[in-house]
Amino acid sequence: MPTTLTAFADVTTSDSALRRFLHGLPGVDAVGLEARAASLGTRSIKTTAKAYAIDLAISMIDLTTLEGADTPGKVRALSAKAVNPDPTDRTTPMTAAVCVYPDMVATAKAALNGADVKVASVATAFPAGRAALPVKLADTRDAVAAGADEIDMVIDRGAFLAGRYLDTYELIKSVKEACVRPDGSAARLKVIFETGELSTYDNIRRASWIGMLAGADFIKTSTGKVGVNATPANTLLMLEAVRDFKEQTGIQIGVKPAGGIRTTKDAIKFLVLVNETVGEDWLSNHWFRFGASSLLNDLLMQRQKLSTGRYSGPDYVTVD
Amino acid sequence: MASVFEYAPAPESRSVVDIAPSYGLFIDGEFTDAADGKVFKTVSPSSEEVLAEVAQAGAADVDRAVKAARKAFEKWSALPGSERAKYLFRIARIIQERSRELAVLETLDNGKPIKETRDADLPLVAAHFFYYAGWADKLDHAGYGANPRPLGVAGQVIPWNFPLLMLAWKIAPALATGNTVVLKPAETTPLSALFFADICRQAGLPKGVVNILTGYGDAGAALVEHPDVNKVAFTGSTAVGKKIARHVAGTDKKVTLELGGKGANIVFDDAPVDQAVEGIVTGIFFNQGQVCCAGSRLLVQESIHDELLHSLKRRLSTLRLGDPLDKNTDIGAINSAEQLARITALADTGEAEGAERWSPACELPSSGYWFAPTLFTNVTQAHIVARDEIFGPVLSVLTFRTPDEAVAKANNSQYGLSAGIWTEKGSRILAVANKLRAGVVWANTFNKFDPTSPFGGYKESGFGREGGRHGLEAYLDV
Structure with missing residues (x-):
């Protein structure tokens, strides 16, 4: 299998070439897509499968706090929880990462103290992305310099919706370059499309391809800051995109639904989508993440229920 | 296909349905044995386990059932549409209330996945009764003139692929328009029709309005050929459909056939x-x-x-x-x-x-x-x-x-x-x-069904339409 983008080299040579390519992608029938996502949502995941799914989901969480009111104390508490989600059960897996604003990266990094939990930082004038390119790049470099392992950037939805696809592509490429550290290694780049603002499924498929062609390591649904965030349907569509991209280029790209996933039941539905669309190659936190905060406690309560046979309640998980 | 994410078994509980060891024919509101005492077994196709023994109707039973339907016709057809609607709405609601039980039963007797009986068959069955219940008091506005009359006794023969849904397609419009029915389910899937008979009793439907005869093709043929049947409705193979068409030629029976396809x-x-x-x-x-x-x-x-x-x-x-x-x-x-x-x-x-x-x-x-x-x-x-x-x-x-x-x-x-x-x-x-x-x-879709939409074929796929306003015509003297 090829592991190269050469087959697509010509599609990013000009705005018109990129437009022709994106508009030549197969359309998405909204009713059919949502029906398929809903039908996978009826899978019944019980006992051993549920236990597996809960631990997998915990290990895939980017435990997130993205508030104006974030303080070093809040970030330290979150980091401690990421490393040790359930103080009563040390077999509980760690979350994949903590996700914070750039100015909190150093705090998070210090609090994690070398634990195998990544620090992800939003950047590029998150969440709106309304800033000049040099500002976005400086924002990115700043987070990387502070020790971020991963960068969650936002695309310029305005440019995309105005049809300036090449600008969108170039932005992602520039940010990707800004993720490179002095030693040549690089922070992994997650590209947020804000699917709720792109509004149509055709747009989400096109945005996915722009992101993948530009070098995204992950494509991510949403910031969590608008009305419509991750849904089973838009995540299914993005999974189809990374599946097709890998078949054509050999390059595997991760997917991160974010925002609005609050319950174990929801999380398991997303894992079923992964399992039955792209398969086990994506069933690890290197390739699939949940951007979430309150989800973790529900997973922990369900995990306690499975191991003890009774429901505990919100007082038996930590509030951070 | 072993995957790291292997789904553990998630069986729907069988205990929600209580299948009796044996069932009789449902004639004139009562379960009775076949006149000649014959029975046959119905098995679960996924395991070959025998589910129950069922009475096997013969010509004498067909005659008895048609007579019961004829007797019930006078009063049933004279009821105001709004009264017939009440029964149909009641039946629809009971089906909804018992849908889990019926879904499990249908899956056991037919072999289709519970996902389908639960999410497709049963919701559509209830929807069909609700839909035609709505028509019962509005027949004046169906486009067939004022006060369109029912045909009389409908002889209905249905297949095994959607046992309860095909029953609904047949019985709901027949009753809404004021006909009475004798229905024969397929020999491999008799159980849900017998449970439906129980639902008719539960709904207080007058005796003889719905009669269910379980049996083989000979019972179906006897029903179709019975001289006192006014309407024949058949869903099944094109070969049998042709036989039925030959038989009804030269009689005044009205007929609808829903046959094969190669979509x-x-x-x-x-x-x-x-x-x-x-x-x-x-x-x-x-x-x-x-x-x-x-x-x-x-x-x-x-x-x-x-x-x-x-x-x-x-x-x-x-x-x-x-x-x-x-x-x-x-x-x-x-x-x-x-x-x-x-x-x-x-x-x-x-x-x-x-x-x-x-x-x-x-x-x-x-x-x-x-x-x-x-x-x-x-x-x-x-x-x-x-x-x-x-x-x-x-x-x-x-x-x-x-x-x-x-x-x-x-x-x-x-x-x-x-x-x-x-x-x-x-x-x-x-x-x-x-x-x-x-x-x-x-x-941009396939196999989407809705009671409001007429369904039926061209050429050897049959004639007549079921479902929607068009589905009323098959049961009206128009």
């Missing part, structure tokens, strides 16, 4: 590919392909053939075949040994004719009747597998180059029940749909 599912190069793949799967593997309107012929534009087949095969590899009561099962059992033999023989014919056969890696259970999802590629119009109705999970893939060729090939069939069109271009949908000789044409 063309046409995928153009501008189709929404991922959804088309889902539609192809739904089209042919829903209910193991035992669907008269199945999209059993895939007509794919040559320019996307390889790409589409690749996606289709990948998707088929994720289908979960096994215990129909498991909530995660996609493909259940074939309904009977006889049907399995027919599917097997036709699939072998396909291979012998030189078509290329493919099935995903899939382990079949050791007991019961099972057939793996199967694709045939390199199929041409001349192949038997492209012409004959297989009524199983077998898809024949053909190609076309232009829209005209797609239409010509789609119409080149003795049948004309269903078709599908997959394209993102709206104008093409309209242009092609107008040229297709098929009773139902689905655009």
